[in-house]
Amino acid sequence: AQTVTQSQPEMSVQEAETVTLSCTYDTSESDYYLFWYKQPPSRQMILVIRQEAYKQQNATENRFSVNFQKAAKSFSLKISDSQLGDAAMYFCAAPKNTGNQFYFGTGTSLTVIP
Amino acid sequence: DAGVTQSPTHLIKTRGQQVTLRCSPKSGHDTVSWYQQALGQGPQFIFQYYEEEERQRGNFPDRFSGHQFPNYSSELNVNALLLGDSALYLCASSLFGTLAGGQETQYFGPGTRLLVL
Structure with a gap:
């Protein structure tokens, strides 16, 4: 079965520190997009970052960056500061x-812990 | 530039009733996807509309139906409501694309919270 797996149900980080959220997926496609979305308590889904699988360079948006490992089908999100x-x-x-x-x-x- | 809008924001229905949810896509977008998100879970794909046709459907019964209008707005209809239909219903709009997933980046609306009693 095709799945997207986030193995960390909960994470915590001290304010100003860095945290990495993990994600693995399963697809046989070669060209595709991957996304991270944020959903605050308001439940509005907000786009955080997009990775284009045909690009080797990891996407970065200000304090948010990804570590994309295409062969391993891994797509982690790093939040700095x-x-x-x-x-x-x-x-x-x-x-x-x-x-x-x-x-x-x-x-x-x-x-996020103050 | 208006983002994705949805109406109503909240809705309470009773079992067996029918409900219609509405979505207006982000300006310039031509594709609308609908998702159901139960509490504590990730969004589950219901279906997607492009060029006024249902292009793809997730694992949802025929009680769930939709429509897309010439202005790209969309409706989600649910008949014979069940208690288990209580959820947040999210609409996402995008440009139809050629990569796997068939679309460019999806932008989500604020959702409609449906409670079935």
Whole structure:
């Protein structure tokens, strides 16, 4: 079965420190996008970062960066200089093998400790 | 530039009733996907609309149906509501693309919280 796995249901980080959230996925496609989304208590899904699988360079958006290992089908999110506003659920999303849909992982709940 | 909008924000229905949820995509987007998110879980794909047609469907019964209008807005209809249909319903819009997943980046609306009693 095709899945997206987030193995860390909960993570915590001290304010200003760095944390890495892990994600693995399963696809037989060669060209695709991967996404990390943030969902705060308001439950609005907010795009954090996008990785294009055909690009070897890891995506970066300000304090957010990814470590993309295509062969290992691993797509982790690194948050540097963590801020209180980073506290949220984080979801990884990867495409289904065929068709136009994405699978989401079960999420990682991030707590930022002041 | 307006983002994705959804209405209503909250809804309470009773078992057996029917509900219609609405979504307006981000300006310039042509593809709308609907997701169901139960409490404590990730979003589950319901279906996707492009060019007014259902292009892909997830593992949801026929009680879930939809429509896309010429202005790209979309509706999600759920008939014969069950208690288990209580969830956050998310709409996401994107540009139809050619990479796996068939679309460019999805942007989500704020969701509609449906409670079935």
